[in-house]
Amino acid sequence: MTHIGIDIEQFVRDPYGSGIQRVLQHLALQWPTDLSAADFVAPVGEQTNQFVLLTPEQAAELLSLSFQSRDAGQVRNQVNTLVEDYARSAPVVDLGRLLALYSHWLLPEVSYLPPVLQRFELFQRVMPAAMIGYDALPMTEPSNYRFAPGAASSVSEYFRLLATADSVICISDYARDSILDRLRRDRSLPISVAHPGGDHIPGPVAPHASSAKPALDQAPVRMLRVGTLEARKFPLEILAAFEEARDQGANIELVFIGSPSASDRQINDRIATAVETGTGITWITGADDAQVIEELHRADVFLSIGTEGFGIPVLESIVLGTPVAYAGIQPAGDIMEGRGAHRLDGLQPEELSRSFTRLADHSYVERIRQEIDADSIPQWRDFARGVCAGVLSA
DSSP states (O other), X not given: OOEEEEEOHHHHHSOOOOXXXXXXXXXXXXXXXXXXXXXXXXXXXXXXXXXXXXXXXXXXXXXXXXXXXXXXXXXXXXXXXXXXXXXXTSOEEEHHXXXXXXXXXXXXXXXXXXXXXXXXXXXXXXXXXXXXXXXXXXXXXXGGOOOOTTOHHHHHHHHHHHHHOSEEEESSHHHHHHHHHTSOOOTTSOEEEOOOOOTTSOSSOOOXXXXXXXXXXXXXXXXXXXXXXXXXXXXXXXXXXXXXXXXXTOOEEEEEESXXXXXXXXXXXXXXXXXXXXXXXXXXXXXXXXXXXXXXXHOSEEEEEEEOSSOHHHHHHHHTTXXXXXXXXXXXXXXXXXXXXXXXXXXXXXXXXXXXXXXXXXXXXXXXXXXXXXXXXXXXXXXXXXXXXXXXXX
């Protein structure tokens, strides 16, 4: 039987609750053992010559830590402690033994770490090696990227490997087309699409107040946007459109949940200033799963605007009964169009402002909510099986 090694060093070195790490979490939780055996391979300590081999169940426990705390330092300590605990009972091997154990190798996360990239290239010499393809590329969304001095060679190496890996499994058609068209990946090499799921949100669909209730007429429509504040996700455009619509009388509130932009401090400063002026804007950083779910319950409508490689929060919102308004490149929104997601007019400032004015009408939002079909969202089980099949196609 085949045996796949899955490299999670990037997570161990930098664990935080990102969309990519949600993918890793559910890749472990839903790994299809009937298709192939797999170990999740983590480095032991600061050195990279000793590795602990984790079962999918152990890896799921480890990968879930980043969604249970808002304290990045605490999460890193918890991850390191759990890896050390596993290393006392799980198999620990050196690099040479790793090469002998597996029939296939998978890099499931974006990584610019030289050891991770060097290891991938080494494994590719002796076995089929696959990668998961994510998000926007520097060629398609240059404003999203600000690389530290000295990092250019590692960044270039990561994208070279993405173009030449034996197989690539993409999270959306958009990600696949970007890799083919902009990285110029050889179209004869295996490349497939497996959509991430949204069925990880626990509990039943949240009850929402009906627009027929008189008290709701006076309440502001609460709009929620989740995700890091990078330029490709249009945080400043959302803010400007919100302020214009509000100035024109729209009764709306706006909540940002997400980490500050790592590439553009002006985005962070602009939103922080808007929060300080008290104009109906809230910014929550470092939210754990519980707080995100709480805010999704409280929101009247979820905004997903700009460019997303997929958009897992779109599915999370629909599961909880909160309708989605989206614009731009939004694969998850397109999948759920008419089933809880509604495409807005466009991305121009006047178009967004006009859309937000319409969203200020509770009855308008309620019509979108009535279309929700949470049973039709993509499932993590199907995603994991798609990834496994893509690795084995190499």
